[in-house]
Amino acid sequence: MTVNQNIIRLFAASTLLASTGAFAHGYITTPGTEARGYLCDKQPENSNCNELRGNSQSLEALKGFPASGPADSQIASAGTPYKVLDEQSPLRWVKKEIESGPMEIHWTFTANHRTAKFHYYMTKQNWNPSAALTRDSFELEPFCEVDYNDQVPPMALSHMCNIPERSGYQIMLAVWDVADTANAFYNVVDLTFDDETPEGxxxxxxxxxxxxxxxxxxxxxxxxxxxxxxxxxxxxxxxxxxxxxxxxxxxxxxxxxxxxxxxxxxxxxxxxxxxxxxxxxxxxxxxxxxxxxxxxxxxxLPPEHDVTITGVEGSYEIQDGSVTINFEASATGDTMLVNATLYDHGGAPLAYEHAVVEDNASHSFAITPVANVQADHHILKLISSPKNGGDNVHENFDIMFKEPSTGEYDYSFPEGLGSYVEGTKVFQPKNGQIYQCKAFPYSGWCNIWSESASQYEPGVGSNSSDAWDEVN
Missing domain, CATH: 3.30.70.2150 (Alpha-Beta Plaits)
Incomplete structure (x- = not known):
């Protein structure tokens, strides 16, 4: 029997191919200091928290911390149904080694809202790691605050913060304040400032x-x-x-x-x-x-059955109050019943389609919402059931619906790459926005792009704002 060998190099992130549902937008993914929820989900080093699988972006509550926001004892879960995150003891969660001083903090977004600011808090030196997290656990003056001036961040963002002096087990609370809603996203990161390796x-x-x-x-x-x-x-x-x-x-x-x-x-x-x-x-x-x-x-051993989904885009323009999402589902290992449901940001179903896909065959889907849709974050959730029994296959897609673009542009990115100059306007099909190349000397970055080096890609690259301005 053929065996699929996966060599996992230690310290490297692993990826889950199946998830179960999420209606939110971002998490801390700093290499070596990932968020607690992320380590239950995308890089599952934490245990007994499977309900976070596919939901680590979902830790959303009212903004305004510490005056408002999640209640004490619910800070880690942000008051969401994922209460397992609020469990607290010295050995409950994997801790990441860290040193005081400058550190680059990375965020990954599945739906990037206009952003007011990011702010960060650290537990007090003498906090009680055996008690539930409360505001009294933290120094309530943020050790780092990054204003974002109501701009839309790229899908991957990083900024520098100066980590305060600490020793032992500590927790960092990261808060992302959204500008165009009343909410914020909350992530806690479990850290250790001491080398725990025994002598010898x-x-x-x-x-x-x-x-x-x-x-x-x-x-x-x-x-x-x-x-x-x-x-x-x-x-x-x-x-x-x-x-x-x-x-x-x-x-x-x-x-x-x-x-x-x-x-x-x-x-x-x-x-x-x-x-x-x-x-x-x-x-x-x-x-x-x-x-x-x-x-x-x-x-x-090779999976007994699987479904591969292709053709789903990251964003769609609304046309006459509606959007059509075309994609293809391919089955292997068994005949699969594929159920596809489109939800709005609040979790209300908008459209549903299902089909039986024969083994080693494909089926084309066209999901069209039955009601007028709004420009906002949506999710396409697929659950595929094998005919002859076994585990279902789950897959989710975060999608942004955009109003039709009324602005003019010179190219649809990456068309015209290499000829971009100051003032060149490009349409970004991944988010439906138009971006203008900045003036010299920043304009030189506008032409730097490849699939393996996309940091300056307009609107979605980690350094997009160095080269491009969004055109309102």
């Missing part, structure tokens, strides 16, 4: 519970010393029944600790002992050994 050991890797596994799958360590793999030090965990990600991570860490003397795994307790947890487990190697790193390899 060094950090060699991390077990990241990236996905659930099925019977017949295999997880094993790959141990490297001086650039060469040492197969005799590998630990193998055969999956004999369907197993959730946090369970096999705990089982692998436990087995490593039982089999190996120069490799240990888990979180470090106050007695400097390695304690496996149901979630992300660090891997430590003895300094007295020649071991340099440990990687995790997951070998998975």
């Amino acid at each position: 050991w060094k950090h060699g890797g991390t077990i990241i519970p990236s996905s659930d596994l099925k019977a017949g799958d295999l997880v094993r360590t790959r141990v490297f010393a001086n650039g060469s793999e040492v197969s005799g030090l590998a630990t193998r965990l055969e999956i004999t029944q369907d197993t959730q990600a946090y369970v096999w991570s705990y089982a692998l860490a436990t087995k490593i600790n039982a089999e190996q003397s120069e490799i240990q795994s888990g979180q470090v307790n106050t007695q400097a002992e390695f304690v496996p947890v149901y979630g992300s487990n660090k891997i430590f190697v003895s300094k007295a050994s020649d071991i340099t790193s440990v990687e995790i390899q997951i070998e998975q």
Whole structure:
């Protein structure tokens, strides 16, 4: 039987292909210091929080923190139904190592609103990590505040903040104030300012519970010393029944600790002992050994069935009060019943279509809302059920509906790339907006673009505002 081998390099982010529903717009994705909800969802290192899968963008509440916003004891969840985020103890959540001083903070948006500001808070040095988060847990003077002047940020944004002096376990609260609604988005980030590695050991890797596994799958360590793999030090965990990600991570860490003397795994307790947890487990190697790193390899059987969706755009212009969304669904491994529902930002269904897609065949969908639609964020949710039984396949698409553009432009991006000069106007089909190339010397950046280097892409690149102005 063919085996799909996924070599997961430790410290790298993993991606979930299925999600379950979200009607909101952004989260902290700073490499190495990702938000708590993000580590339950897109990069699932946290455990026992599966309800966040596909919903880590959804932590939205009234803006105005600390005077308003989510209630005390509900700050981490922003008062949403995802109450699991409000659980709090010293070992409940994966903590990311950090140092005080300048740090670039990254946001990723699934729907980018006009923005008033970003503001950041840190827990007090003597806060109680065993108690629910309240305003009294934090220094209520933001240590960093970034005004955005009611502009629309690109889909990926970063800015610099100066992290205050702290030690031990701390929590950063990041707040994104939306300009054109009454709400803000709230993310907490679990941090540690101390190196918890016991004396005589060094950090060699991390077990990241990236996905659930099925019977017949295999997880094993790959141990490297001086650039060469040492197969005799590998630990193998055969999956004999369907197993959730946090369970096999705990089982692998436990087995490593039982089999190996120069490799240990888990979180470090106050007695400097390695304690496996149901979630992300660090891997430590003895300094007295020649071991340099440990990687995790997951070998998975091919999926029994799947559905691939192509053709969904990120934004659509409203024409005569309506929008038509055309896309194609392709089934493999089984005949699939594909259900497609379009929701508005508030979660109200606007249109529905379903079709039976035969194995190794495709079907074209055309979703047209049955009522007049508004320019706003929408979501297309697909649930596909296999004819012969098994798990459903879920996929969501965040979509922006835009009013028809009335402005004139010179090119539809990336048409004309290389000829953009000061004053050139381009239409960005990804968000329906028009952008104008800035004056010299910034105009030189307008022509810098490729699929692998898109930071100056108008409206959506991380450095778009350096080169382009949005035309209202």
